[in-house]
Amino acid sequence: MNFKNIDSLKKEYTNWNFTLTxxxxxxxxIDAKRNTGHQISYRGAVFPEILEKCAEQIRIFEKNI
Structure with missing residues (x-):
């Protein structure tokens, strides 16, 4: 899935809270924190790329719980 903005991530992953700076x-x-306390963080110059990296890590995490 291609994420265009932070709102699309929020819609897809409702158990996560996102902060973009x-x-x-x-x-x-971009910092993502699951309601259980797990965290993911990415930094970079290419905004869509860090959204995708964050989403990919969340997908992996969600598969393994």
Whole structure:
């Protein structure tokens, strides 16, 4: 699935809370925290890429619980 924005991640993964920050000019940080406390974090310059990386890690995590 291609995620275009943070809202699409929130819709797909309702057990997770997301925080998006532009930490510098075109450098983004996305932090995801599951309602059970598990966390995932990515930083990078290519926004769609970090969304996909985050989503992929969440998919892997959700398969293994």
């Amino acid at each position: 532009e930490i510098s000019n075109n450098i983004y940080s």
